[in-house]
Amino acid sequence: MPITTLERLPTASRPTWAEIHLDRLARNFRAIRARVGESVKICAVIKAEAYGHGAVAVARSLESVGADWFGVAAVEEAIALREAGIVRPILCFGVTRGQEALVLEYRLTPVVFDAAQIERLDACARAHQAVLDVHLEVDTGMGRTGVPLRELEAALRAFERFRHVRLDGLMTHLAAADDPAQAEFTRTQIARFHEVVRALEARGFHPTYRHLANSAGVRAYPEAWGNLVRPGGLLYGLWSGPRPSSRAEIVLETPMGEYALQPVLSLHTRIVFLKEVEAGTPLGYGSTFVTARRSRIATLPIGYHDGYRRALSDRGRVLVRGRFAPVVGRVSMDWTLVDVTDIPDARVGDEVILIGQADGQGITAEELAELCGTISYEITCGISARVPRVLVSASGSALG
Numbered sequence: 514m515p516i517t518t519l520e521r522l523p524t525a526s527r528p529t530w531a532e533i534h535l536d537r538l539a540r541n542f543r544a545i546r547a548r549v550g551e552s553v554k555i556c557a558v559i560k561a562e563a564y565g566h567g568a569v570a571v572a573r574s575l576e577s578v579g580a581d582w583f584g585v586a587a588v589e590e591a592i593a594l595r596e597a598g599i600v601r602p603i604l605c606f607g608v609t610r611g612q613e614a615l616v617l618e619y620r621l622t623p624v625v626f627d628a629a630q631i632e633r634l635d636a637c638a639r640a641h642q643a644v645l646d647v648h649l650e651v652d653t654g655m656g657r658t659g660v661p662l663r664e665l666e667a668a669l670r671a672f673e674r675f676r677h678v679r680l681d682g683l684m685t686h687l688a689a690a691d692d693p694a695q696a697e698f699t700r701t702q703i704a705r706f707h708e709v710v711r712a713l714e715a716r717g718f719h720p721t722y723r724h725l726a727n728s729a730g731v732r733a734y735p736e737a738w739g740n741l742v743r744p745g746g747l748l749y750g751l752w753s754g755p756r757p758s759s760r761a762e763i764v765l766e767t768p769m770g771e772y773a774l775q776p777v778l779s780l781h782t783r784i785v786f787l788k789e790v791e792a793g794t795p796l797g798y799g800s801t802f803v804t805a806r807r808s809r810i811a812t813l814p815i816g817y818h819d820g821y822r823r824a825l826s827d828r829g830r831v832l833v834r835g836r837f838a839p840v841v842g843r844v845s846m847d848w849t850l851v852d853v854t855d856i857p858d859a860r861v862g863d864e865v866i867l868i869g870q871a872d873g874q875g876i877t878a879e880e881l882a883e884l885c886g887t888i889s890y891e892i893t894c895g896i897s898a899r900v901p902r903v904l905v906s907a908s909g910s911a912l913g
């Protein structure tokens with residue numbers, strides 16, 4: 514089910530919501546622009562509902578600050594963007610068999626990586642009396658999608674044979690550019706890609722776009738920029754890999770100086786129930802937590818169905834009135850308990866921050882990811898459709 518991006522928290526919903534800070538999204542985008550310069554186009558990757566932020570709202574916002582392309586995983590994601598009025602080119606990484614007519618109807622640019630797929634798209638374009646631009650993905654080391662290098666020849670023969678598909682772009686995907694320990698492997702991928710570019714040119718193919726760089730490539734490998742980059746995580750202020758330095762923030766070098774990326778999403782709820790319990794009181798499923806002292810326990814209307822992961826049971830922490838309160842007991846499907854004994858002024862109705870900043874304190878998606886043994890992308894992608902997304906234009910001011 515697609516996420517509904519709501520401009521305002523509907524009065525019918527629980528007091529649990531995610532704020533999407535569009536001002537920070539725009540600032541992150543401008544920093545990426547400053548880093549790569551004006552001659553490199555930017556394909557903003559907004560697959561998976563823009564990593565859980567809401568694809569339509571993010572696309573509208575990025576279109577207005579100059580995103581050149583959008584990247585999505587699936588044709589149905591691209592269709593939703595077109596139906597919402599997005600007009601920029603959309604690169605679709607995963608077109609599957611049977612979706613060829615939709616690609617033409619919605620003016621999408623498919624990524625192709627096998628000869629049979631090229632043939633099907635050609636047949637469909639011919640039937641529409643059109644010539645379809647496609648981007649060919651080569652596998653230089655990711656081992657996922659992409660034509661294996663030894664099968665490149667068959668793909669090129671397909672382009673020579675079929676007249677209704679045109680090679681508009683050549684791309685590859687970097688597997689480990691976020692890990693400095695694997696820099697050598699990344700450089701090998703980049704070198705293989707440049708070899709493919711030369712091989713294509715020798716055969717008379719001159720694709721308009723040559724692109725390799727995801728967020729990590731944008732941050733650390735200028736030689737991987739080609740003339741188009743495909744950042745996802747950086748746009749949202751998220752990082753996928755090991756911390757590139759001991760600094761808390763992810764920093765981009767730009768000609769105007771260093772820029773620390775800003776997390777675009779924050780996750781909020783409110784205390785709906787507050788009680789005092791005696792020492793020795795078990796809390797939650799499995800009674801995994803037993804109070805060691807007389808305690809004040811707050812109940813929050815958020816749980817793992819919302820994407821507040823069960824792995825945070827007895828381990829996570831939230832912010833109440835600018836102070837940390839630990840998660841106690843198991844996170845359940847719809848409810849989470851936190852210990853506010855040390856925040857005596859906490860009240861029913863108080864706002865609680867699960868991801869975000871308040872009073873100089875913060876909880877990042879990366880922190881939750883580490884506790885859950887995953888990456889920040891999975892945390893924000895996992896915030897479910899039950900959680901309304903509230904668009905915020907500048908700190909505190911909701912749009913709508």
Ligand SMILES: *Cc1c(COP(=O)(O)O)cnc(C)c1O
Pocket residue numbers: 558560584606686726727728729743744745746747753
């Ligand atoms: C997801 C994806 C990206 C963006 O990756 P980030 O790490 O979020 O920057 C770029 N290209 C392709 C093909 C992808 O699948």
